[in-house]
């Protein structure tokens with residue numbers, strides 16, 4: 514094994530990275546060649562296991578990952594038509610996420626890397642979401658602004674090059690996905706909340722209730738907890754209000770702020786393109802308004818497919834390929850970090 518970065522033995526156009534993702538409630542494995550050619554991508558969602566509890570139960574997630582990790586990984590190899598000896602490196606999400614869940618994927622990836630005598634690569638889940646766009650649009654150019662909106666994160670990131678990021682703004686309280694999940698739970702729409710609100714909002718009036726657009730004119734940071742409280746107060750004060758109208762008006766408030774700040778960030782930093790990432794990027798209204806805004810600004814818009822927005826292992830394998838090229842293999846004594854941050858350049 515070499516420790517030097519830049520060794521293209523593992524990161525040439527033909528090298529295959531097996532990616533493993535277990536940070537939350539999806540057990541996923543994928544084989545990606547050359548950082549961008551997806552040979553297979555298998556995702557086993559545990560959503561049904563957690564739905565009756567109204568959210569992810571960490572212990573249930575870890576146990577389910579344990580049961581699924583071998584069959585899901587075997588399936589990813591099978592669908593790619595590969596054997597272990599064809600794999601050049603194994604990448605796994607080491608954070609952020611649920612510690613027990615992360616450890617299942619990290620341990621499996623290290624064991625496979627050891628058995629096959631190939632490098633292990635630690636991948637930051639947030640960095641991987643940034644890479645999801647490149648899998649579908651390899652021609653994306655830097656500088657690129659990515660609006661990363663998931664259940665745990667809401668951030669605007671300037672990608673100046675592979676591995677060179679600048680955090681432009683982030684949420685000061687709830688993540689956008691968390692706000693969707695909490696409001697959906699309050700409205701009795703079930704779990705996961707984002708898709709439920711997205712679908713109910715289709716038959717509501719987005720202008721029925723004017724919910725606040727927090728911090729709209731205030732830099733590139735976000736805040737969603739006040740909006741959530743406004744929804745709760747409005748429904749308590751107007752018990753007969755239509756759930757569809759509340760869902761549509763809430764969604765419009767979130768999307769207005771996300772789109773306004775993303776386009777501002779792109780303008781301020783001279784970005785050539787704007788991309789979406791993370792689970793909330795599957796939201797229909799966000800996709801529609803994002804595209805309209807980019808068209809108006811003459812900016813290239815990139816919207817990953819819904820499958821690529823939510824957690825998957827193809828993005829882990831892709832980010833892993835680039836990480837291996839930049840940093841070389843990760844030591845096998847590396848652990849998992851539930852609070853891992855995106856390593857960004859100073860502002």
Ligand code: KG4
Pocket residue numbers: 537662663664665666689690691693694705706707708711791792793794795796797822823824
């Ligand atoms: O990226 P992700 O799959 O997992 C992480 O949080 O890392 O994102 C999950 C989040 C959940 O909060 C879910 O409610 C939200 O993405 N989500 C959506 C939609 N689909 C998923 N939010 C709004 N509209 C959607 N269609």
Ligand code: ZN
Pocket residue numbers: 638642663791792823824
């Ligand atoms: Zn995610």
